[in-house]
Amino acid sequence: MNRTVSRPPHEGILLFWLLPLAIVCMSVFVIPVVQIVRWSFTDSSLMKEGHELSFRAYIALLSSNDFMSILRTTLIFVISSVLLQVALGFVIALFLDYGDRRGLRGTIIVRTAVLVSWAIPGVVAGVIWKMMFSEMDSGLITSLAHFIVPASRPRFLSSPAAALASSVVANVWRGTAYSMILLYAGLMTFPNDLNEASQIDGANAFQRLFQIKIPVLAPLFLICILLVTVQTFNTFDMLMALTGGGPGRGTEVLALYIYKTIFTEFNLGRGSAAAVLLLLINVAMTWVYFCFLKRGTA
Amino acid sequence: MTRQKSLIVVLLLGTALMLGAQSKPSEATFSLNWTAHPAYSLIGSDPKRVEYLKAAIAEWQKQYPNVKLEANILPTNNAEAMAKLLEQAAQGRAPDIAQIDTYIFPRYLPYLQPIDDLVKAAGIDMKDFFPFAEKIVRGKDGKVYGIQFTTDVRVLFYRKDLVVNPPKTWDDILKISKALKDKGFDAFLFPAGRAEGSVNTSLWPMFWGQGGELVDGNGKAVFGIGANREKMLNILEFYKELVDKGYSPSRLANYGNEADLNTEVAAGRVAMFLGGNFQVAQLASIIGKEGLAKWGVARIPQRVGAKNATSAGGWSWGFFTKEAAKRKAAFDLVLQAYVGDDGMACWTSVAGYLPTRKSVFANPKYQSNEYSDIFKEILETDGMVRPAAEIYPRISSEMQIALSAVISGTKTPEKALDDAWAAVNK
Numbered sequence: 001m002n003r004t005v006s007r008p009p010h011e012g013i014l015l016f017w018l019l020p021l022a023i024v025c026m027s028v029f030v031i032p033v034v035q036i037v038r039w040s041f042t043d044s045s046l047m048k049e050g051h052e053l054s055f056r057a058y059i060a061l062l063s064s065n066d067f068m069s070i071l072r073t074t075l076i077f078v079i080s081s082v083l084l085q086v087a088l089g090f091v092i093a094l095f096l097d098y099g100d101r102r103g104l105r106g107t108i109i110v111r112t113a114v115l116v117s118w119a120i121p122g123v124v125a126g127v128i129w130k131m132m133f134s135e136m137d138s139g140l141i142t143s144l145a146h147f148i149v150p151a152s153r154p155r156f157l158s159s160p161a162a163a164l165a166s167s168v169v170a171n172v173w174r175g176t177a178y179s180m181i182l183l184y185a186g187l188m189t190f191p192n193d194l195n196e197a198s199q200i201d202g203a204n205a206f207q208r209l210f211q212i213k214i215p216v217l218a219p220l221f222l223i224c225i226l227l228v229t230v231q232t233f234n235t236f237d238m239l240m241a242l243t244g245g246g247p248g249r250g251t252e253v254l255a256l257y258i259y260k261t262i263f264t265e266f267n268l269g270r271g272s273a274a275a276v277l278l279l280l281i282n283v284a285m286t287w288v289y290f291c292f293l294k295r296g297t298a
Numbered sequence: 299m300t301r302q303k304s305l306i307v308v309l310l311l312g313t314a315l316m317l318g319a320q321s322k323p324s325e326a327t328f329s330l331n332w333t334a335h336p337a338y339s340l341i342g343s344d345p346k347r348v349e350y351l352k353a354a355i356a357e358w359q360k361q362y363p364n365v366k367l368e369a370n371i372l373p374t375n376n377a378e379a380m381a382k383l384l385e386q387a388a389q390g391r392a393p394d395i396a397q398i399d400t401y402i403f404p405r406y407l408p409y410l411q412p413i414d415d416l417v418k419a420a421g422i423d424m425k426d427f428f429p430f431a432e433k434i435v436r437g438k439d440g441k442v443y444g445i446q447f448t449t450d451v452r453v454l455f456y457r458k459d460l461v462v463n464p465p466k467t468w469d470d471i472l473k474i475s476k477a478l479k480d481k482g483f484d485a486f487l488f489p490a491g492r493a494e495g496s497v498n499t500s501l502w503p504m505f506w507g508q509g510g511e512l513v514d515g516n517g518k519a520v521f522g523i524g525a526n527r528e529k530m531l532n533i534l535e536f537y538k539e540l541v542d543k544g545y546s547p548s549r550l551a552n553y554g555n556e557a558d559l560n561t562e563v564a565a566g567r568v569a570m571f572l573g574g575n576f577q578v579a580q581l582a583s584i585i586g587k588e589g590l591a592k593w594g595v596a597r598i599p600q601r602v603g604a605k606n607a608t609s610a611g612g613w614s615w616g617f618f619t620k621e622a623a624k625r626k627a628a629f630d631l632v633l634q635a636y637v638g639d640d641g642m643a644c645w646t647s648v649a650g651y652l653p654t655r656k657s658v659f660a661n662p663k664y665q666s667n668e669y670s671d672i673f674k675e676i677l678e679t680d681g682m683v684r685p686a687a688e689i690y691p692r693i694s695s696e697m698q699i700a701l702s703a704v705i706s707g708t709k710t711p712e713k714a715l716d717d718a719w720a721a722v723n724k
Contacts, residue, residue, distance in 0.1 A: 046384065048688055060724050138561075157549065158549045160708055244554050246554070247491070247705070248708045248709065249703075263375060263378045267692070
């Protein structure tokens with residue numbers, strides 16, 4: 001018995017209409033990525049013509065103590081930022097949802113206020129927090145610290161550990177809104193009957209939160225964590241304005257290292273190698289995201 | 299006699315024709331591709347600068363009515379801008395004329411065209427430029443490939459009411475600082491964070507003063523070996539002593555640019571600081587002219603036995619076009635707006651930079667201030683520029699990290715310097 005596979009109608013036309021998208025994807029994503037990978041295997045510099053093919057950039061990076069310290073700083077910055085952003089975003093979303101359900105006024109103002117921090121460009125956020133963390137007596141947080149403990153001499157930006165903590169605080173302030181939006185959207189669509197049924201069954205607020213709401217919203221939490229993680233790995237503009245990566249290399253994260261290596265040291269080969277490593281981290285994150293998404297829809 | 303008369307008539311006619319030709323607008327028709335930093339262009343954020351440039355370009359356009367000026371803008375990040383311009387030049391896509399960060403000028407020499415004939419015709423004496431500005435635009439063949447049209451200089455600012463005699467040596471600083479600290483002042487500030495300002499202002503002048511060299515004649519890094527290592531170490535140890543004794547605060551580790559010190563100065567607790575001439579205008583707008591009047595300017599203090607030295611920066615125009623007509627038009631453009639007697643006097647006055655030609659300081663159109671003479675004197679005798687070697691940006695970056703780490707107390711001077719040296723050579 002001959003079985004003929006029927007092709008979907010208008011397949012040729014559909015492919016034709018997808019062509020512009022394919023061209024755009026090729027030119028703005030695939031080609032630049034291929035170029036960066038190619039550069040990463042060279043000793044290219046923006047200050048000289050020509051290059052030699054080699055693994056030198058990867059060897060120099062991976063055998064460098066500085067690079068290991070940058071990776072460690074990046075991990076601390078990303079993990080702390082993500083945990084705090086998601087946790088705070090969820091708390092704010094819960095308050096907003098609570099307010100909405102009871103018809104409280106002012107939730108729009110709160111939402112807008114939180115969103116403003118997200119809308120502010122990274123460089124501006126960095127400058128704002130640099131002023132806030134100023135170690136001069138006139139610095140807002142320093143003067144508060146003096147008020148509480150008169151003899152204190154806080155070093156928010158001049159001690160590496162404190163500068164990293166300050167950077168996390170600034171990043172959390174800026175990024176919490178994103179988590180809040182995602183989780184608030186989840187809470188808005190949370191089935192009310194589930195909530196009511198648990199109340200009838202006698203579950204208290206904490207039980208409803210930890211045994212019903214959070215488990216139901218778990219896939220959304222995962223998506224939120226993954227997106228925020230990728231976003232935080234790529235953060236450098238705010239840090240550039242806040243600390244410039246210092247003191248020493250105290251707050252130099254991978255994305256900032258890439259920028260400085262390429263645009264202030266003109267070392268295209270090594271900067272590209274670091275960019276490829278960052279790309280691999282982001283691809284791994286995206287892969288995890290798709291795996292969970294697939295499992296969720298299955 | 300008749301022959302003599304005829305000769306005179308011919309000469310007179312020739313002269314008249316030449317004069318006529320000079321004042322006659324050029325009939326050449328072409329586009330001139332002019333690439334400038336935003337702050338030096340028609341899209342700058344300072345209305346005074348834009349107004350001046352519009353008028354200057356309009357004047358130039360009278361001479362070249364058929365030339366279409368195509369203005370392009372460099373990225374605001376200087377390092378990024380220079381890297382992109384160099385890439386363009388290497389690929390044969392350079393503009394006809396472009397603005398170049400002067401210290402890096404020698405790297406563009408293979409792509410630039412000489413302008414000696416135009417400089418001579420304009421009556422500009424290259425010896426009128428400060429020595430560093432004259433030297434940097436010359437190729438190995440001795441020809442002139444560009445014109446440095448602005449400069450800046452790093453100096454010591456001190457409060458005249460607190461410091462009677464400005465310190466000349468590090469020992470003087472230590473002596474003066476103790477008394478100032480006891481009075482509750484931050485005695486001595488300097489940029490020590492992650493930006494070019496920290497090395498350019500706080501390290502290189504003191505390093506050069508001791509005779510230190512960042513790179514050798516082949517452009518290879520040498521700052522971390524032999525006598526150079528000792529000289530660099532001296533500076534890091536001196537700064538550490540200042541911080542340890544409480545004369546300089548550790549928060550300097552987060553100030554990468556000279557202008558980062560302005561808020562400290564405005565707070566009124568600073569007695570001395572290392573900075574740039576450009577801070578005069580910035581501080582005048584923050585603390586007012588009365589506040590500024592308290593401040594004096596002196597040479598950067600050096601180690602006992604070292605010579606005077608400072609770091610000078612600025613911008614140049616480089617001529618890429620090989621077409622004679624375009625080169626002439628481009629030269630006349632910069633002559634009109636930035637380089638000629640009045641052009642340099644007006645532009646540096648409007649924009650707040652220092653002229654690179656000594657004679658311009660005496661030009662009636664140059665708006666000098668009470669510090670102009672000392673800036674000129676320091677530039678003339680002490681001015682030095684950073685090396686244009688390919689390795690320099692790496693040296694700068696690693697030494698910024700080293701200085702910042704020492705000031706924050708994260709590393710000892712030896713460890714910081716050795717780490718920087720190892721990183722540069724990796």
